[in-house]
Amino acid sequence: MPAGSFLKWEQIADGDGDVYEDEGNDVDAVTRAVRTPNAARLADLAGPVVRVEVLREFHVHDQQAVLKAARSAGWEPQPHDDLEGEDPEDVIGAIMWLGESDSEIEGADTVTDTSQGLRLHTENGHEVADWSEEAVVADFGAGWRYTAAVRRGELVTPSMRKKTPDFAALFATEALHCDDPECEEERCQWQLTPRTADILYTELCVLADQAYEDSEKLGDRPVVPDQHDGQWGVFAYLPKLTFAADLQWRRRFARAADDLAGDLERGQWPEPTCTAEELALHLAIRDAGDRGDEGDDAGDHGTLPTHRDDYDFDMCSEVSFQDTDVLMLYNSRFDGIEDPDGETNQHMGIGDLRVAAWFEPFLNVQARDPRRGFRR
Structure with missing residues (x-):
C-alpha cells in the first residue's frame, strides 16, 4: 500500500477491502478471490x-x-545448528539465493539449466502441490549426453545387452566367392551382416525410447524449433510439417521405430511399411553411419563375426527404401509437395505425405497388425 495508508483491523481480519499490488495496479480483495482464491485446490480454479x-x-x-x-x-546463511555437516557454510543456500536470478553467479558455472511444463487436470488425478497427497516428482529423463554415449556404444550395460538378439545366428553371412569387389556372384553381393544389424538395432531402440520419452514430455504441445533444439531427441529433427502433431501421433512414430527393430529381432531386413517407418529408418541409418566403427569391439558386439560388408550403411540405405521422397520434406523448396492433389506431387507420383497419412500402409507391402499395441 502507499506509505501513510491506514487499514482497519476488521478489514485485515475479514479480508474485506484488502488491497494488493499487481503490476502497478491496485486490485481489491473481491477481484483477487475471483482470480485465485486463497488456499484453492485444483478443482476450485476455473482457468488452466x-x-x-x-x-x-x-x-x-x-x-x-x-x-x-x-x-x-x-542473503544470510542458516544458523549452524540447522546446517548439515558437509555444508557448514551453507553454500547450497547461497546458490539457491543467487540462482533465482538469470544473471551469472560469481564463483560458479551453470552445468544444467532446463525446464518443462505440465498442465494439471483433475481428471488425470493432478492436484496443486500444496494439496497434493503424493510428493511432487519431476522426471527429466536420461541426460542427452548419456543417451548419445549409449548410441555411440560408449555405455552398454549388461541389462541392455541381455535382450540383444543373437545376430550372429539371425544374419549368418555366406562365405564370399572371391575377393573381387566387382564380382557378380550372389555370394559376393552386399549382405546385412551381424555387426551391421546389431548397430542398426541399437539405433532403432534408442530412437524409439527417445520418441516415447519426448512424447510424454511434449504431449499435444507443438514443437518450437528455437526453443526445443537439443532438448528433444527426435521430434525437433523431423520435417517441420510434423511440429504440430499430437501425442498419439508421436507415440505411433515411436512404435514405428520399434516395429523396425522387431524385424531385426526376427532375423528379417527392416522393411518400412509406411512413411513414418521410412523416416525412422532414415534417422537410424544416419545415426549408425555417424557412429562409424567407433566402439565396434565394445561388449558383446565385439564377439560378433567380422565381414567385408560391416558398417556399409550407404548400401544399407540403398537397398532399404523404395524411394527417398520423404526426405524432400526437409527442403523448403518443396514446401507443399506433401499434398497428393498438388501438381508437382502428381507429376512426380509421390503420393500422400501429409502428416495424417504417415501411418497408412504402403500398398505393395504387408501391413503391420493394427492390434499390436505399444511397448510403453
Whole structure:
C-alpha cells in the first residue's frame, strides 16, 4: 500500500477491502478471490493451471566468491545448528539465493539449466502441490549426453545387452566367392551382416525410447524449433510439417521405430511399411553411419563375426527404401509437395505425405497388425 495508508483491523481480519499490488495496479480483495482464491485446490480454479519444473545445476569452482556474492545480494546463511555437516557454510543456500536470478553467479558455472511444463487436470488425478497427497516428482529423463554415449556404444550395460538378439545366428553371412569387389556372384553381393544389424538395432531402440520419452514430455504441445533444439531427441529433427502433431501421433512414430527393430529381432531386413517407418529408418541409418566403427569391439558386439560388408550403411540405405521422397520434406523448396492433389506431387507420383497419412500402409507391402499395441 502507499506509505501513510491506514487499514482497519476488521478489514485485515475479514479480508474485506484488502488491497494488493499487481503490476502497478491496485486490485481489491473481491477481484483477487475471483482470480485465485486463497488456499484453492485444483478443482476450485476455473482457468488452466500450469506447473513449471526447473532443473538447474551449478559447479562451484570458487566457494568463497559465491558466499561473498550472496551476502552482497542480501542473503544470510542458516544458523549452524540447522546446517548439515558437509555444508557448514551453507553454500547450497547461497546458490539457491543467487540462482533465482538469470544473471551469472560469481564463483560458479551453470552445468544444467532446463525446464518443462505440465498442465494439471483433475481428471488425470493432478492436484496443486500444496494439496497434493503424493510428493511432487519431476522426471527429466536420461541426460542427452548419456543417451548419445549409449548410441555411440560408449555405455552398454549388461541389462541392455541381455535382450540383444543373437545376430550372429539371425544374419549368418555366406562365405564370399572371391575377393573381387566387382564380382557378380550372389555370394559376393552386399549382405546385412551381424555387426551391421546389431548397430542398426541399437539405433532403432534408442530412437524409439527417445520418441516415447519426448512424447510424454511434449504431449499435444507443438514443437518450437528455437526453443526445443537439443532438448528433444527426435521430434525437433523431423520435417517441420510434423511440429504440430499430437501425442498419439508421436507415440505411433515411436512404435514405428520399434516395429523396425522387431524385424531385426526376427532375423528379417527392416522393411518400412509406411512413411513414418521410412523416416525412422532414415534417422537410424544416419545415426549408425555417424557412429562409424567407433566402439565396434565394445561388449558383446565385439564377439560378433567380422565381414567385408560391416558398417556399409550407404548400401544399407540403398537397398532399404523404395524411394527417398520423404526426405524432400526437409527442403523448403518443396514446401507443399506433401499434398497428393498438388501438381508437382502428381507429376512426380509421390503420393500422400501429409502428416495424417504417415501411418497408412504402403500398398505393395504387408501391413503391420493394427492390434499390436505399444511397448510403453
